[in-house]
Amino acid sequence: MGSDDSYNFVFKVVLIGESGVGKSNLLSRFTKNEFNHDSRTTIGVEFSTRTVQLDNYTIKAQIWDTAGLERYRAITSAYYRGAVGALLVYDISKHLTYESAERWLKELYDHADPHIVVMLVGNKRDLDTLRTVPMEEAKDFAEKKGLMYMETSALDSTNVEAAFNEVLTAIHTKVASREVTRGSISAVTLSNPIGPTSEAQEGRGGCCKSA
């Protein structure tokens, strides 16, 4: 998929949060402009991509969707590796899904790059009448933790585009200020330029073919 288009960078972004908060639909809304009322349970991990333009760069966003159920975390957390962005999603009508945000954050920082760009996302904004998580409360929490924050609705499309674009822009800004050149390929990470870097990679890279 997408192997024919050209791009300057690949940004790996992960979608995390409790089961049923709408991660898969946020992803399909962003990458395919689709919403599925019968979105299947996500078992394991899967990803979709979308290419966006930021400044004069073509960015390929590779967005990984993960299973929300606790028992799957041992498997999904391995996929946080190399992520430069994350959307931590909760359901504004289910307070429990918000309460676990702190746990998810810890999980993320335990396995991902410490400089990862994280946005706290209150999804299902269309269910405002059933709201149990006040916007101010979530906003304060996000601020305290140094996270970006937005409320979205994958159902009616509100802010979905905006949320992803803000995250991608923030990553881009970080990347642009820390670019390093090594050998013949130019590779970028958010952390210090040591060790192998593949997180945000310029151009197409393949380890076996055409490398």
Place this chain on the structure above:
Amino acid sequence: MDDEVTVSDPSRYRESRRKRKSADIAQALGASPVDVAALRRMAISEGGLLTDEIRCRVWPRLLNVPLQVLDQEPETVERENNKDYNQVLLDVQRSLRRFPPGMPDEQREGLQEELIDIILRVLKRNSQLHYYQGYHDIVVTFLLVLGERLATALVEKLSTHHLRDFMDPTMDNTKHILNYLMPIIERVNPEVHDFMQQAEVGTVFALSWLITWFGHVLSDFRHVVRLYDFFLACHPLMPIYFAAVIVLYREEEVLECECDMAMVHHMLSQIPQDLPYETLISRAGDLFVQFPPSELAKEAASHDSMATSTFKDFDLASTQQRPDSVLRRRRRQRQAALESAAASSVVTVARPSAARRFVRLAVMGLTVALGAAALAVVNSALEWAPKLDLFP
């Protein structure tokens, strides 16, 4: 695929074979005692158990569930204060696609309620079992074929046997079973194996295949139940052999893929819907005979990627039901004899000739059945031992 038999009128030929098989199944069911070994062979061989009507009669036999459960009123389960209810509800509500298209909403909603009840009932009665997402994909298959009462009984049996490892508090055993995938692939096609290793793709793409017996990923219900025929008649590790066979079948696609974790993962997790199921089932059986779990476990134990070396095939069986050690030893001796016999007739895996496959399928039916017997899916291994002597 290459299963087709060339005769003047293939459809008539198929129809007559179907009729014959149907009669054979009826005969095995009518025998006293019921010829479970024959039923197992039928479930594995081409076409499986043919119809849901036949499945209603044979599946309980394969798991040794008495039909008297049909007379029992299923117990009601408290939903309030049930630790699993919310998650089960969430997953069942999202399982619309598993019901036949065109089914009236009211009927579907009734079945969804039954689905929730079955799951909660089995979990409540077996506190050692833990719900996992995907379990509902298994249970819905049984519900649609068997109805609530039989489904409850079969799912309970399955959950304490074939699915037991998936229902641990953690995914450790599930991950361990996934670790069988690469050694199988390596034996058959080192090139594909090396490519996947280099891409660092891992095995998570096969997770949902394994723990739902492909129910989560195949859209045609007929394909799902055909696979269930096969898996119910076989060793609990057979689904991982089938997963390997799918990867191997897609050899060209794999090797043409960009050698990148994401790309290979994505390609492999999109399962083709038009797989040649009968051919793949037969290949999976062949691989099981050639590279039995015990052999792979040994090899894997010396391998770094295996987290633990303590895994034994028998751990898959429930802790309560195990054949005694004498029977186990006898089984191993038989299996060893069979495997050496099989090895001489099995030369290549990828492109078997029709004649050779015929031989191998016969061997496979026997060996696979032995695998199942060892796991005591039937009440006791004793019940199996004399029947095995009846094989040609």
